[in-house]
Amino acid sequence: MGYYSRCRNLIATAKLINNEYAGIFPNTYESILQLKGIGPYTASAIASFAFNLPHAVVDGNVFRVLARIFGITDAIDSTTGKKKFNLLAYELLDKKHPGKYNQAIMDFGATVCKPVLPLCSTCIFQKHCVAYTQNKVNQLPVKEKKIRQRSRFFIFSLYSMAVK
Ligand code: SF4
Structure with a gap:
Protein backbone atom coordinates (compact mmCIF):
# COMPACT_ATOMS: atom_id res chain seq x y z
CA MET A 1 0.00 0.00 0.00
CA GLY A 39 -1.18 -1.27 -7.59
CA PRO A 40 -1.43 -4.19 -10.03
CA TYR A 41 1.14 -6.29 -8.13
CA THR A 42 -0.60 -6.05 -4.74
CA ALA A 43 -4.06 -6.38 -6.31
CA SER A 44 -2.96 -9.61 -8.04
CA ALA A 45 -1.47 -10.91 -4.81
CA ILE A 46 -4.63 -10.22 -2.78
CA ALA A 47 -6.95 -11.49 -5.55
CA SER A 48 -5.05 -14.76 -5.91
CA PHE A 49 -4.10 -15.41 -2.26
CA ALA A 50 -7.37 -14.36 -0.64
CA PHE A 51 -9.94 -15.10 -3.35
CA ASN A 52 -8.20 -17.69 -5.56
CA LEU A 53 -8.71 -15.50 -8.62
CA PRO A 54 -6.53 -16.16 -11.70
CA HIS A 55 -4.19 -13.16 -11.56
CA ALA A 56 -0.45 -13.62 -11.94
CA VAL A 57 1.81 -11.81 -9.46
CA VAL A 58 4.86 -10.38 -11.20
CA ASP A 59 7.40 -9.12 -8.69
CA GLY A 60 11.20 -8.96 -8.84
CA ASN A 61 11.53 -12.67 -8.07
CA VAL A 62 9.13 -13.64 -10.85
CA PHE A 63 10.85 -11.34 -13.38
CA ARG A 64 14.17 -13.00 -12.56
CA VAL A 65 12.91 -16.60 -12.73
CA LEU A 66 11.11 -16.07 -16.05
CA ALA A 67 13.96 -14.08 -17.60
CA ARG A 68 16.45 -16.83 -16.76
CA ILE A 69 14.41 -19.94 -17.56
CA PHE A 70 13.10 -18.56 -20.86
CA GLY A 71 16.21 -16.52 -21.70
CA ILE A 72 14.23 -13.28 -22.09
CA THR A 73 16.49 -10.36 -22.87
CA ASP A 74 13.81 -7.63 -22.91
CA ALA A 75 14.43 -5.14 -20.10
CA ILE A 76 12.13 -5.80 -17.14
CA ASP A 77 11.63 -2.05 -16.64
CA SER A 78 10.72 -1.31 -20.29
CA THR A 79 7.12 -1.06 -21.48
CA THR A 80 7.50 -3.92 -23.96
CA GLY A 81 9.38 -6.00 -21.43
CA LYS A 82 6.72 -5.55 -18.75
CA LYS A 83 4.00 -6.50 -21.24
CA LYS A 84 5.89 -9.61 -22.34
CA PHE A 85 6.60 -10.78 -18.78
CA ASN A 86 3.02 -10.16 -17.67
CA LEU A 87 1.63 -12.12 -20.63
CA LEU A 88 3.99 -15.03 -20.03
CA ALA A 89 3.28 -15.01 -16.28
CA TYR A 90 -0.45 -15.20 -17.00
CA GLU A 91 0.03 -18.01 -19.56
CA LEU A 92 2.01 -20.06 -17.04
CA LEU A 93 -0.32 -19.37 -14.11
CA ASP A 94 -2.10 -22.41 -12.70
CA LYS A 95 -5.65 -21.06 -13.10
CA LYS A 96 -7.05 -23.59 -10.64
CA HIS A 97 -4.54 -22.80 -7.89
CA PRO A 98 -3.37 -19.25 -8.61
CA GLY A 99 -2.56 -18.38 -5.00
CA LYS A 100 -0.35 -21.43 -4.46
CA TYR A 101 1.29 -21.00 -7.86
CA ASN A 102 2.11 -17.33 -7.23
CA GLN A 103 3.49 -18.10 -3.79
CA ALA A 104 5.59 -20.97 -5.20
CA ILE A 105 7.21 -19.02 -8.02
CA MET A 106 7.98 -16.07 -5.73
CA ASP A 107 9.51 -18.41 -3.12
CA PHE A 108 11.49 -20.21 -5.83
CA GLY A 109 12.98 -16.88 -6.93
CA ALA A 110 13.73 -15.87 -3.35
CA THR A 111 15.36 -19.14 -2.26
CA VAL A 112 16.71 -20.98 -5.36
CA CYS A 113 16.92 -18.66 -8.36
CA LYS A 114 18.38 -15.89 -6.22
CA PRO A 115 19.82 -12.67 -7.64
CA VAL A 116 23.31 -13.60 -6.47
CA LEU A 117 24.67 -17.16 -6.30
CA PRO A 118 21.51 -18.99 -7.46
CA LEU A 119 21.44 -22.70 -6.60
CA CYS A 120 21.74 -23.88 -10.22
CA SER A 121 23.62 -27.10 -9.40
CA THR A 122 20.57 -28.51 -7.58
CA CYS A 123 17.84 -26.70 -9.53
CA ILE A 124 15.05 -28.78 -11.07
CA PHE A 125 14.97 -26.50 -14.14
CA GLN A 126 18.68 -26.85 -14.82
CA LYS A 127 18.29 -28.87 -18.06
CA HIS A 128 15.70 -26.51 -19.55
CA CYS A 129 16.88 -23.19 -18.20
CA VAL A 130 18.15 -21.05 -21.10
CA ALA A 131 20.27 -18.85 -18.85
CA TYR A 132 21.98 -21.86 -17.28
CA THR A 133 22.52 -23.86 -20.49
CA GLN A 134 23.85 -20.77 -22.28
CA ASN A 135 25.93 -19.58 -19.34
CA LYS A 136 24.00 -16.31 -19.03
CA VAL A 137 22.72 -16.58 -15.46
CA ASN A 138 24.52 -13.46 -14.32
CA GLN A 139 23.33 -11.46 -17.34
CA LEU A 140 19.62 -11.96 -16.70
CA PRO A 141 17.29 -10.26 -16.01
CA VAL A 142 18.18 -7.16 -18.04
CA LYS A 143 17.39 -3.70 -16.70
CA GLU A 144 17.11 -0.63 -18.89
CA LYS A 145 17.78 1.97 -16.24
CA LYS A 146 21.15 1.60 -14.66
CA ILE A 147 21.73 2.91 -11.13
CA ARG A 148 23.05 6.45 -11.55
CA GLN A 149 26.37 6.97 -9.81
CA ARG A 150 27.11 10.44 -8.51
CA SER A 151 30.39 11.76 -7.25
CA ARG A 152 30.05 13.56 -3.95
CA PHE A 153 32.64 15.46 -2.01
CA PHE A 154 32.61 15.96 1.73
CA ILE A 155 34.78 18.13 3.94
CA PHE A 156 35.61 16.81 7.38
CA SER A 157 37.10 18.61 10.35
CA LEU A 158 38.87 16.63 13.02
CA TYR A 159 39.41 18.00 16.52
CA SER A 160 41.64 16.32 19.00
CA MET A 161 41.42 16.89 22.74
CA ALA A 162 44.11 16.00 25.20
CA VAL A 163 42.77 13.75 27.93
CA LYS A 164 44.49 14.20 31.27
S1 SF4 B 1 19.14 -23.27 -13.31
FE1 SF4 B 1 19.81 -21.53 -12.08
S2 SF4 B 1 19.22 -19.72 -13.27
FE2 SF4 B 1 18.06 -21.46 -14.06
S3 SF4 B 1 16.13 -21.42 -12.93
FE3 SF4 B 1 17.51 -22.79 -11.82
S4 SF4 B 1 18.48 -21.49 -10.30
FE4 SF4 B 1 17.56 -20.12 -11.82
Missing part, protein backbone atom coordinates in the same frame (compact mmCIF):
# COMPACT_ATOMS: atom_id res chain seq x y z
CA GLY A 2 2.86 2.34 -0.71
CA TYR A 3 5.96 1.98 1.40
CA TYR A 4 6.23 5.48 2.88
CA SER A 5 2.54 6.32 3.06
CA ARG A 6 1.43 2.86 4.14
CA CYS A 7 -0.19 3.97 7.37
CA ARG A 8 -2.22 6.78 5.75
CA ASN A 9 -3.33 4.44 2.95
CA LEU A 10 -4.31 1.73 5.42
CA ILE A 11 -6.49 4.11 7.42
CA ALA A 12 -8.12 5.56 4.27
CA THR A 13 -8.81 2.05 2.93
CA ALA A 14 -10.19 0.84 6.26
CA LYS A 15 -12.57 3.84 6.36
CA LEU A 16 -13.65 3.29 2.76
CA ILE A 17 -14.35 -0.40 3.33
CA ASN A 18 -16.29 0.39 6.47
CA ASN A 19 -18.30 3.29 5.03
CA GLU A 20 -18.78 2.29 1.40
CA TYR A 21 -18.61 -1.50 1.39
CA ALA A 22 -20.39 -2.25 4.67
CA GLY A 23 -17.19 -3.58 6.17
CA ILE A 24 -16.70 -6.25 3.50
CA PHE A 25 -13.35 -6.36 1.68
CA PRO A 26 -13.85 -6.11 -2.12
CA ASN A 27 -13.41 -9.46 -3.83
CA THR A 28 -12.63 -8.68 -7.46
CA TYR A 29 -9.28 -7.65 -8.95
CA GLU A 30 -10.75 -4.43 -10.37
CA SER A 31 -12.33 -3.37 -7.08
CA ILE A 32 -9.18 -4.23 -5.09
CA LEU A 33 -7.15 -2.13 -7.55
CA GLN A 34 -9.35 0.89 -6.72
CA LEU A 35 -8.16 0.88 -3.09
CA LYS A 36 -5.70 3.58 -2.14
CA GLY A 37 -2.05 2.61 -2.50
CA ILE A 38 -2.78 -0.71 -4.20
Whole structure:
Protein backbone atom coordinates (compact mmCIF):
# COMPACT_ATOMS: atom_id res chain seq x y z
CA MET A 1 0.00 0.00 0.00
CA GLY A 2 2.86 2.34 -0.71
CA TYR A 3 5.96 1.98 1.40
CA TYR A 4 6.23 5.48 2.88
CA SER A 5 2.54 6.32 3.06
CA ARG A 6 1.43 2.86 4.14
CA CYS A 7 -0.19 3.97 7.37
CA ARG A 8 -2.22 6.78 5.75
CA ASN A 9 -3.33 4.44 2.95
CA LEU A 10 -4.31 1.73 5.42
CA ILE A 11 -6.49 4.11 7.42
CA ALA A 12 -8.12 5.56 4.27
CA THR A 13 -8.81 2.05 2.93
CA ALA A 14 -10.19 0.84 6.26
CA LYS A 15 -12.57 3.84 6.36
CA LEU A 16 -13.65 3.29 2.76
CA ILE A 17 -14.35 -0.40 3.33
CA ASN A 18 -16.29 0.39 6.47
CA ASN A 19 -18.30 3.29 5.03
CA GLU A 20 -18.78 2.29 1.40
CA TYR A 21 -18.61 -1.50 1.39
CA ALA A 22 -20.39 -2.25 4.67
CA GLY A 23 -17.19 -3.58 6.17
CA ILE A 24 -16.70 -6.25 3.50
CA PHE A 25 -13.35 -6.36 1.68
CA PRO A 26 -13.85 -6.11 -2.12
CA ASN A 27 -13.41 -9.46 -3.83
CA THR A 28 -12.63 -8.68 -7.46
CA TYR A 29 -9.28 -7.65 -8.95
CA GLU A 30 -10.75 -4.43 -10.37
CA SER A 31 -12.33 -3.37 -7.08
CA ILE A 32 -9.18 -4.23 -5.09
CA LEU A 33 -7.15 -2.13 -7.55
CA GLN A 34 -9.35 0.89 -6.72
CA LEU A 35 -8.16 0.88 -3.09
CA LYS A 36 -5.70 3.58 -2.14
CA GLY A 37 -2.05 2.61 -2.50
CA ILE A 38 -2.78 -0.71 -4.20
CA GLY A 39 -1.18 -1.27 -7.59
CA PRO A 40 -1.43 -4.19 -10.03
CA TYR A 41 1.14 -6.29 -8.13
CA THR A 42 -0.60 -6.05 -4.74
CA ALA A 43 -4.06 -6.38 -6.31
CA SER A 44 -2.96 -9.61 -8.04
CA ALA A 45 -1.47 -10.91 -4.81
CA ILE A 46 -4.63 -10.22 -2.78
CA ALA A 47 -6.95 -11.49 -5.55
CA SER A 48 -5.05 -14.76 -5.91
CA PHE A 49 -4.10 -15.41 -2.26
CA ALA A 50 -7.37 -14.36 -0.64
CA PHE A 51 -9.94 -15.10 -3.35
CA ASN A 52 -8.20 -17.69 -5.56
CA LEU A 53 -8.71 -15.50 -8.62
CA PRO A 54 -6.53 -16.16 -11.70
CA HIS A 55 -4.19 -13.16 -11.56
CA ALA A 56 -0.45 -13.62 -11.94
CA VAL A 57 1.81 -11.81 -9.46
CA VAL A 58 4.86 -10.38 -11.20
CA ASP A 59 7.40 -9.12 -8.69
CA GLY A 60 11.20 -8.96 -8.84
CA ASN A 61 11.53 -12.67 -8.07
CA VAL A 62 9.13 -13.64 -10.85
CA PHE A 63 10.85 -11.34 -13.38
CA ARG A 64 14.17 -13.00 -12.56
CA VAL A 65 12.91 -16.60 -12.73
CA LEU A 66 11.11 -16.07 -16.05
CA ALA A 67 13.96 -14.08 -17.60
CA ARG A 68 16.45 -16.83 -16.76
CA ILE A 69 14.41 -19.94 -17.56
CA PHE A 70 13.10 -18.56 -20.86
CA GLY A 71 16.21 -16.52 -21.70
CA ILE A 72 14.23 -13.28 -22.09
CA THR A 73 16.49 -10.36 -22.87
CA ASP A 74 13.81 -7.63 -22.91
CA ALA A 75 14.43 -5.14 -20.10
CA ILE A 76 12.13 -5.80 -17.14
CA ASP A 77 11.63 -2.05 -16.64
CA SER A 78 10.72 -1.31 -20.29
CA THR A 79 7.12 -1.06 -21.48
CA THR A 80 7.50 -3.92 -23.96
CA GLY A 81 9.38 -6.00 -21.43
CA LYS A 82 6.72 -5.55 -18.75
CA LYS A 83 4.00 -6.50 -21.24
CA LYS A 84 5.89 -9.61 -22.34
CA PHE A 85 6.60 -10.78 -18.78
CA ASN A 86 3.02 -10.16 -17.67
CA LEU A 87 1.63 -12.12 -20.63
CA LEU A 88 3.99 -15.03 -20.03
CA ALA A 89 3.28 -15.01 -16.28
CA TYR A 90 -0.45 -15.20 -17.00
CA GLU A 91 0.03 -18.01 -19.56
CA LEU A 92 2.01 -20.06 -17.04
CA LEU A 93 -0.32 -19.37 -14.11
CA ASP A 94 -2.10 -22.41 -12.70
CA LYS A 95 -5.65 -21.06 -13.10
CA LYS A 96 -7.05 -23.59 -10.64
CA HIS A 97 -4.54 -22.80 -7.89
CA PRO A 98 -3.37 -19.25 -8.61
CA GLY A 99 -2.56 -18.38 -5.00
CA LYS A 100 -0.35 -21.43 -4.46
CA TYR A 101 1.29 -21.00 -7.86
CA ASN A 102 2.11 -17.33 -7.23
CA GLN A 103 3.49 -18.10 -3.79
CA ALA A 104 5.59 -20.97 -5.20
CA ILE A 105 7.21 -19.02 -8.02
CA MET A 106 7.98 -16.07 -5.73
CA ASP A 107 9.51 -18.41 -3.12
CA PHE A 108 11.49 -20.21 -5.83
CA GLY A 109 12.98 -16.88 -6.93
CA ALA A 110 13.73 -15.87 -3.35
CA THR A 111 15.36 -19.14 -2.26
CA VAL A 112 16.71 -20.98 -5.36
CA CYS A 113 16.92 -18.66 -8.36
CA LYS A 114 18.38 -15.89 -6.22
CA PRO A 115 19.82 -12.67 -7.64
CA VAL A 116 23.31 -13.60 -6.47
CA LEU A 117 24.67 -17.16 -6.30
CA PRO A 118 21.51 -18.99 -7.46
CA LEU A 119 21.44 -22.70 -6.60
CA CYS A 120 21.74 -23.88 -10.22
CA SER A 121 23.62 -27.10 -9.40
CA THR A 122 20.57 -28.51 -7.58
CA CYS A 123 17.84 -26.70 -9.53
CA ILE A 124 15.05 -28.78 -11.07
CA PHE A 125 14.97 -26.50 -14.14
CA GLN A 126 18.68 -26.85 -14.82
CA LYS A 127 18.29 -28.87 -18.06
CA HIS A 128 15.70 -26.51 -19.55
CA CYS A 129 16.88 -23.19 -18.20
CA VAL A 130 18.15 -21.05 -21.10
CA ALA A 131 20.27 -18.85 -18.85
CA TYR A 132 21.98 -21.86 -17.28
CA THR A 133 22.52 -23.86 -20.49
CA GLN A 134 23.85 -20.77 -22.28
CA ASN A 135 25.93 -19.58 -19.34
CA LYS A 136 24.00 -16.31 -19.03
CA VAL A 137 22.72 -16.58 -15.46
CA ASN A 138 24.52 -13.46 -14.32
CA GLN A 139 23.33 -11.46 -17.34
CA LEU A 140 19.62 -11.96 -16.70
CA PRO A 141 17.29 -10.26 -16.01
CA VAL A 142 18.18 -7.16 -18.04
CA LYS A 143 17.39 -3.70 -16.70
CA GLU A 144 17.11 -0.63 -18.89
CA LYS A 145 17.78 1.97 -16.24
CA LYS A 146 21.15 1.60 -14.66
CA ILE A 147 21.73 2.91 -11.13
CA ARG A 148 23.05 6.45 -11.55
CA GLN A 149 26.37 6.97 -9.81
CA ARG A 150 27.11 10.44 -8.51
CA SER A 151 30.39 11.76 -7.25
CA ARG A 152 30.05 13.56 -3.95
CA PHE A 153 32.64 15.46 -2.01
CA PHE A 154 32.61 15.96 1.73
CA ILE A 155 34.78 18.13 3.94
CA PHE A 156 35.61 16.81 7.38
CA SER A 157 37.10 18.61 10.35
CA LEU A 158 38.87 16.63 13.02
CA TYR A 159 39.41 18.00 16.52
CA SER A 160 41.64 16.32 19.00
CA MET A 161 41.42 16.89 22.74
CA ALA A 162 44.11 16.00 25.20
CA VAL A 163 42.77 13.75 27.93
CA LYS A 164 44.49 14.20 31.27
S1 SF4 B 1 19.14 -23.27 -13.31
FE1 SF4 B 1 19.81 -21.53 -12.08
S2 SF4 B 1 19.22 -19.72 -13.27
FE2 SF4 B 1 18.06 -21.46 -14.06
S3 SF4 B 1 16.13 -21.42 -12.93
FE3 SF4 B 1 17.51 -22.79 -11.82
S4 SF4 B 1 18.48 -21.49 -10.30
FE4 SF4 B 1 17.56 -20.12 -11.82
